[in-house]
Structure formats: structure tokens, C-alpha cells
Amino acid sequence: MRHFRISPSITNRKTDSLERYLNEIGKIDLLSPEEEIELAKRISAGDRAAADKLIRANLRFVVSVAKGYQDHGLRLSDLISEGNKGLIKASGRFDESKGFKFISFAVWWIRQSIMASIADNRRVVRLPGNQVVGITKAYRAAEVLEQRLGRFPTVEEIAEEMGISDEQAVDFLSHAPMSQSLDALLSEDSDTTVKDLIPNENAPAADQRLWQESLLVDIRRFLMIVSERERQIIYYYYGLFGYPQTTLDDMVFIFKLSKERIRQLKDKAIKTLQNSSKSALLREYLY
Template identity: 40%
Template sequence: MSADNKSLIIKKLIENGKKKGVLSYKEIMDALMEIDLNEKQIDKIYEAIEAKGIELVEDFDKELEEIQSNQEEEEIDISVPEGVGLDDPVRMYLKEIGKVPLLSAQEEIELAERMHEGDERAKKRLAEANLRLVVSIAKRYVGRGMLFLDLIQEGNLGLIKAVEKFDYTKGYKFSTYATWWIRQAITRAIADQARTIRIPVHMVETINKLIRVSRQLLQEHGREPHVDEIAREMNMNEDRVREIMKIAQEPVSLETPIGEEEDSILGDFIPDSDAPAPSEMAAFMLLKEQLMSVLDTLQPREAKVLRLRFGLDDGRARTLEEVGREFKVTRERIRQIEAKALRKLRHPSRSKKLKDFLE
């Protein structure tokens, strides 16, 4: 995304906040999720929002409401999603974080106050109490190219940033603020690591939207949607939709096993357009054998001159000058030897062996 487009999105976000006087964290999440920003840039945007006197308010979407309500009831689901293998490291980690009690709103404030005074233990306690929140969010990103444990790890990095930047004086719950940082860390990691070819964060979100729209249209029409239908639903032109579809394609390994017994690989069935056909290669080898046989009937000096002049040994043809230096004679003498050798090859006793290959 160009710098102009980024500036336009941020400008629209701030203008929207100025008109209403408030912005919800969800509105900020949705707007900034489309932009590939670093930590310092995000901080500057929050500073700009505050400088304009725009109030930040809580306005959860269904997903955040579920997380918030579960946290209040100490019922955050840290079970493993269906289809995810539960190996020992994951099992041990979930067991350990399940032992950490959640915090009440008052305890959050008390810890935040202690953090403000430089208490590192308070910072650690706030982070540990929200590790289950990370797992709950990470589950929603399973199946996008990263292992479940890696998603949790990246989400934990986002949680640490949220702990460091949390401002309790705003009066909002920590989970509201932390959710955005956790999501941002996970989606950025997916964009950076999940694909062989890296795709920017904003493009990952666009691809995900295209996939959601395609599935929705498939359910509505009972068939695969056409490009023009997807374009109308996404408010894009058809060329842009085709471009996104092309970007979304995953590279396929040439080592991919093929067949029921997987005894072949994909590379075995892909022809090399630069390589000669087997029949041509076989004919060439037979021609070379016959040609060498014919050259052996010439004088050794004549045969070597032809080999050098036409590159029969290494594929590199030499000039008369180069061959002359090889034999320590003039280029004119080499030309004479070459002409004599070619005349001999044209004799029926020799040329008939090559005739079939030249027709």
C-alpha cells in the first residue's frame, strides 16, 4: 500500500472521530488492520487521536464481547481447536496458564498503578493473567499456515507490547486494549511467516475478505462465484479481483508426492521446455557416434581441426585464428586443411553414413 493511501485511511479515521467526538477501539482496529504499520507509527496515530480531543470508547464486536464476557466469568476457552495436534509442549503450556487466576477490574488498576511506578513484578503479573486471552484469540487464526503454538507465541509478543503501553487512566479494561495488539502481532506474523512469498499485512486481510465473500456467494448460488460477482460484492473492478486471486495462490513444491502410493513427485510430470525431446536427444547421440566414426577415417590433424572449428567436443566453435594458434600455423593453412577435410567427408564412402540423419 502506498504512503498516500495509508495517509488517506488515517485521515478518514481521524475525521470520523472529530465528527462524532469519539472513536471505539473496534473502529481503530478495523482501520489500522488494513495498513502495514510498525509500533512507532501506531503510537503516533494514537497520539494524534488524543491531540484532536477524540475520546476513545469501548464498543465490542461479537468476538470481543465473547472474550470479555468469558474473562469476567473466568471461562476463557483455552481448549485446542479441532484438527490441531496436541503435543506435549502445547499440553504443558495450556495446563500451566490454566493455573493462573484472572484479574478483576480493580486488580488490573492496582497492577497498572504499580507498573506506572516501575514495578516489574506487576507487569509480569498482568501479562501472565492474560495469557489465556492470547490462546482464545490465537484459536481464531488456526489453519492459516502457522502452527498453533507459533500463533500463541506471536500473540504473547503482542500481549507484552500491550502491557508496556497500557494507560489505566483512560478507564478501560486491559483486555480491550490488549486484544488489538495481540491480533496485530498474529496477523503480521502470518503475513511474514506463513507463506513462501511474503504478502503485506493489508493484502492478507484483503485476501481473507475475498475468501469470505467467495464462500458466501457459493452458499447463496450453489456454485463457484464468477469474478464479476465477487467484484460487485467487494466494490472492486474485475481486474483487481483477478490480481488478488493470483496473489492468493500458494506456490506448489515440485517435491509434492503424487499417486496413491506417493511413489512419484510432481516434478516427474512437468516437462522441461528448455530440454530437447528424448527422441531428438537419441537421434543426436546416434548422429554424434556416426560423425565421430567418420572423422576417425580422416588424418588425425584434419579430424582435430574440424572438431575445433565446429565445437564437436565442447560445443564452442573456434575461429580460424584460434585453431591456427593451437597448431602454430597461419589461419590460411587451417582454412586449407578444413576445406580438404570437408571434401573428403562429401565422398560417398563417408557421406552415406550420415545421409539418413541429414534428410
């Protein structure tokens, strides 16, 4: 494979150049967990070649994440360029001693970079710089807490994690581009979400809104009957709760499993869900 230059702006070209870029990165071998750890140690010692190798091996994941933001006003090539910036930042901050996979750490930086660019390029509603920073920090706090708690956190928990008031957290989350943050409960004792506090002249009738909220709650409960890994695969496969919709090919990169194994886990989860007595929770929404 001929050499190509890694750059945050590598995809800021015409469509045919983007296609060539996607073909090139598709040929790069993925890294084993052991290789990631070794590269991270070399990066800590100042080895630039190790950083380049780690970045190159994860460029495909940036594309997968970027595709989930295509309806926010930026071209895919621009989204990938911004995601690459986040990936480069992550490569210099990764600490392998904490036990995280690199991609689990890098995804926060990739999304933060993409989200900041989306917010900065909005023309209808222009947000000040400090608001953009607050939004990205709020979303990252939510990501950290979700991994720690095994569920999407409440507004109170996000506010406590950030050291800000509940009102500020609601403000940041209501502007976040990811729909998952809008479903955050204000507290564990409340059924009210951030989305409920956003004025919307075209909002559905109250009974329709309650129906939608009830469906979301039941979907979350329903998916708790499968394993955490199976649940994540379902989230990615269907693009649920803010996860970017991802192909089985790209999930190979995320889970470090073969495509066939991921397919087996997906099918197993779906079969478990279909055969569960709890499926009755959702049947009522189909009629």
C-alpha cells in the first residue's frame, strides 16, 4: 500500500478524493489489544511513529462516528476531518494503564471535535464559544457516567459530575446535537426529561408525547434483559439512544471481534428479546 499523509484535513477534498481516502484506510490492518498497549507506551516516550500507527489504525472508526452526524449541516468529508482532529488529540492523551481500550477513550474526543464544529457552523442559531464548550463537556460527562452507571445518567448526576447547577446542565443538554441527551431524566424521582423543557410550536399533542416517552422508557427496560455487550451491539446496529448507526463491518473495529461473531451476538440478542415475556411491554405500541 502506498504511503499517504495523516492530517486533520486529509478529507477536505472533492468526492472522488474522499472515496480514494476511504478505500485507502480500509486496507489498514486493525491492532490487537497488545499492540495498542505497546504503541501507547512508545507514544508516552515521545515516539511519533507509534502515534502515527495508532492514529492510522483507527481512521475507519472516525468515519463510522462521522456518519452518525450527517444530518447536522456539514458534509461527510468535513465531519471526518473534524473527527480526525479529535482522534489525534486522543492519541496524545491515552493512558493504557487505566485499562480502557483506546477507541473507548478516543470516541469522546472524536465526538467532541465533531460536535464543536457543528455548533460553530450553525447559521440559524449562533452559540457563543463558552456555550459550545459547555455542551461538549456535558455530553462527555454523560458518556463517562453512562459507562460507569450502566445506564444514561440523570440531569442531577451530570450536573454533579460537572460541578454546575441543574439549570446549567439542562441548558447545555438542550442544545446538544445528540438526541440521547434530550432523553435524560431531570432526576431519578422524575419522569420529566430535558426534551420536555424545550419549547416547540410544532410539538405533538400531549397524549402523543406521553406515548413517545413511555415507549422510550419501555425500550430501555426491555433491552436490559440481554448482556451489556449484546445491548451495545443492538444500540450501534439500530442507532438507538444517540449511538451512531453502525454496520457489522465497522463494529469489528469497535468490539475487536469477527464480523460473524458480532452477527451471532446480534441475532442472539434479537432472539432473546423476541422470546421474552417482557416483549409484551412493546406489543401494545404496535396497535
